[in-house]
Amino acid sequence: MGSASGGNSADTPRGRRPRSNRSLKDQHFNGQASWMSSNINLVNTIIGAGVLAMPLAMSHMGILLGIFVIIWSGLAAAFGLYLQSLCARYLERGNSSFFALSQITYPNAAVVFDAAIAIKCFGVGVSYLIIIGDLMPGVIRGFDEGADAVPFLVDRHFWITVFMLVVIPLSFLRRLDSLKYTSIVALVSIGYLVILIVYHFTKGDTMADRGPIRVVQWGSLIQVLQSFPVIVFAYTCHQNMFSILNEIRDNSHRSTSSVIAASIGSACCTYILVAITGYLSFGNNVLGNIVGMYQPSIASTIAKAAIVILVVFSYPLQVHPCRASVDAVLKWRPNGWKPIRTTSNDSPVRVAPLLPQTPVQQKSGSEIGEVRFAVITTVIIVLGYTAAMTVSSLDKVLAYVGSTGSTSISFILPGLFYYKISDPESIHHQRLAKEDDDESSADEEDGQGDHWNGSWRRAVLRKLALGLALYGIFVMVLCLGTNLFFTTAH
Template sequence: MSGYASIRSAQSDTSSRPNSTASMSRRPRRKENGHHGQASWLSSVINLVNTIVGAGVLAMPSALSNMGIFLGIFVIIWSGITSGFGLYLQTRCARYLDRGNASFFALSQITYPNAAVIFDAAIAIKCFGVGISYLIIIGDLMPGVVRGFTDTPAAEYLLDRHFWVTAFMLVVIPLSFLRRLDSLKYTSIIALISIGYLVVLVVYHFAKGDDMGLKGDISLSPDKGIVPVLASFPVIVFAYTCHQNMFSILNEIEDNSPFKTGSVVLASIGSAGSIYLLVAITGYLTFGDNVAGNIVAQYIPSVASTIGKAAIVVLVMFSYPLQVHPCRASVDAVLKWRPAGRKQPDYASANGSPSRSTLLNPASNAQRGRGEMSDRRFAVITTVIIILSYIVAMTVSSLSVVLAYVGSTGSTSISFILPGLFYYKISSPDSPHHQRLLKEDDDEEADGEGESAAGGWNSGSILRKLSLALAIYGFLVMIVCLITNTFFVVAH
């Protein structure tokens, strides 16, 4: 994934390159419609890493035990590459939309308008389910944290999961009402500190050789059969899911140049992949094939391991608002959706190619109310999401089966299928948007913002074929995961 900068087509006619005056006049289009991003590069990376890395990092050693060291490491790296490519395609697709208005819904309006409601519904359900799982984790872990910090019998309510779900809701509710994702950067920093502690805890026990006499065999290759391998595959693949927040990051980042947005993807995926590899390898080498699904729960009860459980609580608590943010946007898009007309007007600029401001049908956008939600609508949708997630978390103690199916469909859709299909459709040579992108890439290269076209990275050749391959890969992952989930449901 070295092609993070915008690269013009090698086959495009050089005579179509505009002069320097025209190029300079196009520069301000990075801040169209009065929209100016305020998020820094670092805060964007922090929020994206926090969206990626969750409590699932503690299941990496168990996944490695089922796959063996070599295959497990390969799958972790491969999953990071494919997810990173999906993020990169999102950065490319966002260039077709007005600055600050990129979203799955907006892209679907110029690619697959009648399927927009399905895409956003899948995203909303996926984020809603993950948010509920975070509340359930808090309710399950906090009684154990209380027991670990006191030698005397605790009050009965302190051991009640319902009390802790309610108590932590008071913390996450104000955070869930923040409009901008960048506003969560400080809570994301706290969450990343919690992740850092968990990583240090796992590495420390490995360095100390603290296996409590439970260490099993170390497998270099998978020797437990195909079923455990397939069962662990979704754990690793879905561990990189963060694509639901990528468009918000692209909308809010101060410098949305291809190099900066590409480096956000590279830094985020690279950081998450490094954390997964470190925890997976050291955790597996500590306990071997006897490693548990949650490695922290396997350590001898102590202050350090109790703090580790508390760190998990802090991590998922501050990750909950990161799920509410895309869920709210998708619910809003679903409520605004209307079937597309039979024929969309062809809006074009004076030079015959569609401008960025007219890529979306203005009449359609006015009808759908494109733009920020009103305060009342924002408050109502957020309140409904919070109340429903609270009710479900209080009444259901396990969503493992439901989340398995939601993850198999929702995560694969937003990570692989949609980015691949969107870019493949929008970059088609027959698309009216294709020529505009080529001309803009020419402008950026003329201004020194692009790279050489050597290597053929252009929207009409290799990148477009790879985007289709990513979508096909996503469908295959979905099928494998659904079959695996069904097998385990029947088996249990």
């Protein structure tokens, strides 16, 4: 694929013709996020409290199969992100979203896609609030043994309310890039958890409680099926990928691909490190939350506090895509978005989605009005707070939401979108293919062509995209079946 750069002057060396009219239009919108901040936000979206369940998953699968599944799931998630970056090239710079993409692929199903994303992100956000309520009483007891004498200090409702005062202002930030500093704090918390687990493994102070170790052999089929969704869903970050593509300063193909590789790669290495060291520390006796297995100490108490910090700063990363999807659902009208034909003096006639404003007028994609933005955000926060205060466990609900929402966002939608939009008969694909061919011709004139047949490459990618969508359907059926038939049996 040719570069999808933002049209900076550096992309058109002296004596060389402009890449394409689409790239020239991109000059009207310049992202502000750096490569590093984009990578940090994506990594923080990926790695959550679920990292603590990796040792248990490895105990069910054995070390070899566990490592393979972690790497495989990372590659599948990375390919879904890659397809999203390719799909974004069919949209105007700064307007990428699942909704905008569905308008030129499956317009009648757009509301279903965004509703699934909104429900998934909302459910994950509520689970974060529940984790805060569950952990904070233990954190307080760890620092003060007499905390039970003050009832509200060990009341989960009190701590959920307190931390809402932290997440509310963060949830009202418009740009994902604005959360880069809180994401850094969250990643420091993850780093502390990883160091704690590795430290206890190297110290060997858990050997007395360690059970048998499985290297090649795995547990029962039911255990493997139960652990597989945990690893698959641990890479879900696709709901924020379009925001990152909209905001990143350099949206060239190389830059966005490197963000995907760096974020998924670092998450994969973290998961493998925690899974192996945590599993070798406790063997088959390991539990779902490995931090809770260590002897009470200041270090383990700080680790619980680190989990709280992690989920607090991860909550706004779920509100951001949830708000965008809710807004898209509210804007959706049956047959209300129809393609229009646009022309320019130096480009062929093409089809474009009818947007509320022209791309030149928009500052960061389909901007939500101030009042609408405030109302939607407030409703999400209030409903989330109410759910967290009234429900103590959402495990079963999240299991179903994850089985449907995560698989749809990570595999099915990216695969179906790219398969549809890259159809050789699609006018969108014809336009982009022509631009790619023009860029390839320009590169060959400058001696920079890669001599890789673009048509053949696009055909292979299209087949792989369909394969990813089918894989997503398989994972969805497998995970739903596991939740329906195996969880209760276990």
